[in-house]
Amino acid sequence: TALQKQLRAWLESDARHREEFDHLSRVWQAADLIPRQRLEALCQPDPVQQLPRRRLLRQALAASVAVLALGLGWSAWHYQQLNHQDTLQTAFNERRQVELPDGSHLELNGSTQLQVDFSAGQRHVRLSAGEVMFTVAHDSSRPFVVDTAQGSVTVTGTRFDVRLDPAATRVAVEQGSVRVQGQGASLARLTAGLGSYIDAKGVVAAPYTVNTNAVTAWRQGKLVFDNATLAEVVAEASRYRSQPIWIAPGKVAQLRLSSTFSTDDTDALLRALPSILPVAIKAHEDGSREIIAK
Incomplete structure (x- = not known):
């Protein structure tokens, strides 16, 4: 006002x-x-x-x-x-919803940590780990900025998902538009249904179409895969397991599948894989699982 x-x-x-x-x-x-x-x-x-x-x-x-x-x-x-400062975090496989003083709504995925720093001139969030779905209250006089190790995402009011991977920051927009800023002049503007990522060198990828329902399915405790490689499936499922999953060297990692699983029962995914793909699951004494070719 x-x-x-x-x-x-x-x-x-x-x-x-x-x-x-x-x-x-x-x-x-x-x-x-x-x-x-x-x-x-x-x-x-x-x-x-x-x-x-x-x-x-x-x-x-x-x-x-x-x-x-x-x-x-x-x-x-x-x-x-x-003026509001806070540190928010979730435990392994925990999901949490938080409403900020400006009316913005955050949904935190498991193993997430972020710092909130609001002032009269800005709304600033630093994502240190994990993934957050942001529903940002509109305020053109106070941009909402999400910083990560690779770059930043700036909006005035929209709905988008930011995920911090070991070597990249991934962004998917459900509503509105955002500006993804990497290092230097590297940037991209995303509208609804588009995604991008900032790599470890701070380079922003060209916008591409994303299935936001699949990207944000974790909010309902689901893993949704649409023609994903087995390597992508394992990387995603591993975020919800305390014991690691390995893929044997070779072409197995490039096999593709489309399916839906629960984040609370990744063992069901492992049990289903041999009936979907030409693979077998090998159990190790330390609790880890290895996916090998049949």
């Missing part, structure tokens, strides 16, 4: 403004300790028509305090919406 923009501009125009606002926020927090019933009682008009001057002054002062408390309360609340 116009009022929000004015507040942000005022806060950023002078460091003393922010100090004063912080001070007022602390005053509000102190005022919040006053019981609500007491404040309401102080603001109620006295039924007696002729009041002593001292009582009138006392009531006027109480009303002023109540108005100030309400004003400071709104200001402190709004300040908290603009």
Whole structure:
């Protein structure tokens, strides 16, 4: 809103403004300790028509305090919406939903870690590990930026998935548009139904069509593969297992399949593979599994 923009501009125009606002926020927090019933009682008009001057002054002062408390309360609340820092993380195979103060919604996949840093001029998230589905509340005056080791994704309001792999950051857009920025001038603009990735050198790949339902199926606890190579299937399934899966050297890794499995039961995937592809599963004493050609 116009009022929000004015507040942000005022806060950023002078460091003393922010100090004063912080001070007022602390005053509000102190005022919040006053019981609500007491404040309401102080603001109620006295039924007696002729009041002593001292009582009138006392009531006027109480009303002023109540108005100030309400004003400071709104200001402190709004300040908290603009300025927010937090670290979010999930355990192995855990999924979590989080709503940020600006109304943006995050869905975290397992083994994910990110840092949130909101201020009056920006909405900044640092993805250190894992995968997140972002539904970003629109705010053209405060771009929403997701940083990773390879580059960044910038939006003002949209719905997209960011996944951090060991050597790449992968982006898929479900709604709206995003700007994917790598190192230097390497960038791509993605709209709904398109994806891209930033490789380890910071180079952004040309946009390509993605099946966003398949990419984000993890939100429903599913793994959806559409003509995926066995290497891609194993890499994805391994994210939801404590014991590794290996593929024997050779052409086995390039075999392709289309199917759907549960993230909570990757053993079912291993049991099904020999009936889908010409492979066998070899179990090792350490709990790992190896996929070999029949």
